[in-house]
Amino acid sequence: MYCYQCEQTAKGTGCTAFGVCGKSPEISDLQDLLIHISKGVSMYAHKARELDAIDSDIDLFVVKALFTTITNVNFDEERMETMLKEASRMKEKAKLLYEKACEKSGKNPENLGGPAAYALPDNRDDMIRDGEKVTPEAWSQKHGEVVQGLRDLILFGLKGSAAYADHAHVLGMDDPAIYGFFHEFMAYLSGENFTVDDLVAKAMEAGKWNISVMELLDKANTSIYGHPEPTKVRVTPVKGKAIVVSGHDLQDLELLLKQTEGKGINIYTHGEMLPCLAYPELKKYKHLAGNYGGAWQDQREEFDRFPGAILMTTNCIQKPKDSYKDRIFTTGLVAWPGVTHIDEEKDFTPVIEAALKAPGFAEDAPEHIITIGFARNTVMSVxxxxxxxxxxxxxxxxxxxxxxxxxxxxxxxxxxxxxxxxxxxxxxxxxxxxxxxxxxxxxxxxxxxxxxxxxxxxxxxxxxxxxxxxxxxxxxxxxxxxxxxxxxxxxxxxxxxxxxxxxxxxxxxxxxxxxxxxxxxxxxxxxxxxxxxxxxxxxxxxxxxxxx
The missing domain is CATH 3.40.50.2030 (Rossmann fold)
Structure with a gap:
């Protein structure tokens, strides 16, 4: 493996034996292979878009593939293998979409090479071996470390934007132009010849597009849950059964709040979920009790002490301790081997049952209040x-x-x-x-x-x-x-x-x-x-x- 996409990478240069985040060499190589095939999907999808042919399933898949490979999201080899097989199917679907668009417009389809021509092996071991050939280190030997570093700067930016685009999609907000951006840039990265000046310009253009993606997500969040408003939040627990929700997904929190109403369970946010407590349509739930703990990197100690169930909604998961592995759950794209995953139906019954089975907090902790909710509407109003x-x-x-x-x-x-x-x-x-x-x-x-x-x-x-x-x-x-x-x-x-x-x-x-x-x-x-x-x-x- 070779991974240097996060700040904590080994020795400040790259993880080569095992990921500092906890991912195995096998997962790392499978993730690199998923990105490689997804470039092939986008090569065909981008060509098809130039002929006004669009497929929403293809669009969404590339976004999810990028998001899946973000640090602290998917550590499960079986789920990664499933995504790779889906990528292979999507590539064939995109190829057919392009060929039909060419036929309709009277053009001859191009014979695309590189990632578009890659054929996925049937078994996981061969997939891993192929993944070793498309790591950043392998590409660096071909392009040089400066050019490859810029290619990865763009790629990692696309991964971050994909997370925001996926959050917006979950809330029903999509923009065809944004999906076109992902395909165009992934197709660009599949090329052979690059200059530093072109790559720097392309990185800035990716930044421009990301503003549009963040604007779309902001529109999704605020149109559904209202604009955040100054809110006093308790950051110490209260007596009772409990579930803590970590990650970033507002809809998952809302669905859990609805499914736990009247069940005597207090819901707490954790990490990046803290701002959810300032949204009017979320904080109206009386059993949204406050925030528990701090940032993502403290979760192993904090979850170990938490006397209830834990739900991970997006990235930020760390290797669970055995002490809470039977009461932590994942949903969406986040996954860890052996951890129960809540599927797209979003039936949180297993999470609720685990919370009711756990002891909960025996008494109120000393009260500590902080104030959140100073998003743009609030600040601009003053x-x-x-x-x-x-x-x-x-x-x-x-x-x-x-x-x-x-x-x-x-x-x-x-x-x-x-x-x-x-x-x-x-x-x-x-x-x-x-x-x-x-x-x-x-x-x-x-x-x-x-x-x-x-x-x-x-x-x-x-x-x-x-x-x-x-x-x-x-x-x-x-x-x-x-x-x-x-x-x-x-x-x-x-x-x-x-x-x-x-x-x-x-x-x-x-x-x-x-x-x-x-x-x-x-x-x-x-x-x-x-x-x-x-x-x-x-x-x-x-x-x-x-x-x-």
């Missing part, structure tokens, strides 16, 4: 007051401190940076990186909380809209605002957000805790020169550099 406070010198600077959390040392930087920010500054935060400081007290500036929780990583669109609204209010551009972005990254959704920010031309961003292994020095030098993208140093040095 933009006038914020502008006045800035002009009066009462708000000196804004910091967006957010992104993915992780277990590797060095992330205390974000806690220290947040606590060191002066009392006349505002902190915007989003994604699970907020758990480094979101339970601390930062106070207010004339009624405006100094810490504003914008939401999930999915809600980066909200943060972009807030920045643009402030720029408009000050009659300037985003780069002229007293705003600094301090970003933490872990997996591929952070990559697509970074590409979007780079596309928007946002300068002076600081990224950490380490730079991506796939962004090689010559590429980073270009981004530093054009947009002053830089690595974090120390909180003290970075604050001095920003504030003077």
């Amino acid at each position: 933009a006038g007051k914020v502008v006045d406070l800035v002009k009066a010198g009462k708000i000196r600077h804004f910091f967006l401190i957010g992104g993915c959390d992780g277990a590797k040392p060095g992330r205390s930087y974000y806690t220290d940076f947040a606590t060191m920010t002066p009392k006349d500054t505002i902190i915007l935060t989003l994604a699970c990186g907020k758990y480094r400081f979101n339970k601390l007290e930062f106070g207010e500036i004339e009624g405006i909380p100094r810490l504003l929780d914008v939401g999930q990583c999915n809600d980066a669109y909200s943060a972009v809209r807030i920045a643009m609204a402030l720029a408009e209010a000050f009659n300037t551009d985003v780069n002229s605002l007293p705003l600094s972005l301090i970003l933490s990254w872990y997996e591929q959704k952070a990559v697509c957000i970074l590409l979007s920010l780079l596309y928007l031309g946002i300068k002076n961003m600081r990224l950490g805790p380490t730079l991506p292994a796939f962004v090689k020095q010559p590429v980073f030098d270009v981004l530093h020169e054009k947009l002053n993208l830089m690595a974090i140093t120390t909180p003290e040095e970075d604050l001095r550099a920003i504030l003077g």
Whole structure:
């Protein structure tokens, strides 16, 4: 295996023996093979689209294939083998779609090679062997590490965008143009000849498309569940039976809430599900009791102590301990060998039964309340007051401190940076990186909380809209605002957000805790020169550099 798609990759270069995330070499190779075949699917689908031939099953499959290979999603060889066989069927379906479109338009179909010509073996061992031939390391030997790093920068961005597109699809929101984007870019990556300049431009274009994907997801979330609103949330448990829901999927939480009404079970969010408690159509359920625990990387200890059932809805799963393996469940694309999976019917009866069987919390814990729900509607509604406070010198600077959390040392930087920010500054935060400081007290500036929780990583669109609204209010551009972005990254959704920010031309961003292994020095030098993208140093040095 060779995998370097996450921040915690071994030695900062790549996992070669076993994934730091817990995935086996076999799973890693099967995932690489799934991406390879999916490129072949998109090669035919892209050609067919040029002739106005579209198939929604093909479109959705490529998105799911990309999402399945994100870090901490699918660790199950059997399910991966099933997806590979489906990919092979989809490739033949896409080929037929293209050929029929050619026949209808009076054109001769091209004889496509590369991934489009790949034939999947019948048994898993041969699939694994084939997967070893299409790892990033194998491609690097052909293209060179700089070019291959850029190809993977684009690919990993596509994976993150695919997660957002799938979330939107689950809520009934689809855009044919967005599916066309995935096919076009996957077909592009299946090519043979690349230049650094073309790849950098293509990466920026992927960032542009990701803004459209995030906008679609934002529309799906807010049209169904309402706009998040400031909400006081309990982050300590109460007495009673319990289920904790982790991941990102709002609909799974809603369905579970409906199925547990009147059953005497309290529902808690975990990790990136915390912002769900601010949506009007979700927080109306009285048994949505609050948030339990922190970010994804603490789950093995937190779930071990949790006296109820656990539901994983999207990425973020870690290898379950034996102590809770019989009461953790997966659904959607997330999977772990030996863990009970809830299928597309979304009958959560096994989860409910496990919760009723477990002891639950014996008593209320001491109450601790935090406030969330400062998405774009809320912040923009007080933009006038914020502008006045800035002009009066009462708000000196804004910091967006957010992104993915992780277990590797060095992330205390974000806690220290947040606590060191002066009392006349505002902190915007989003994604699970907020758990480094979101339970601390930062106070207010004339009624405006100094810490504003914008939401999930999915809600980066909200943060972009807030920045643009402030720029408009000050009659300037985003780069002229007293705003600094301090970003933490872990997996591929952070990559697509970074590409979007780079596309928007946002300068002076600081990224950490380490730079991506796939962004090689010559590429980073270009981004530093054009947009002053830089690595974090120390909180003290970075604050001095920003504030003077």
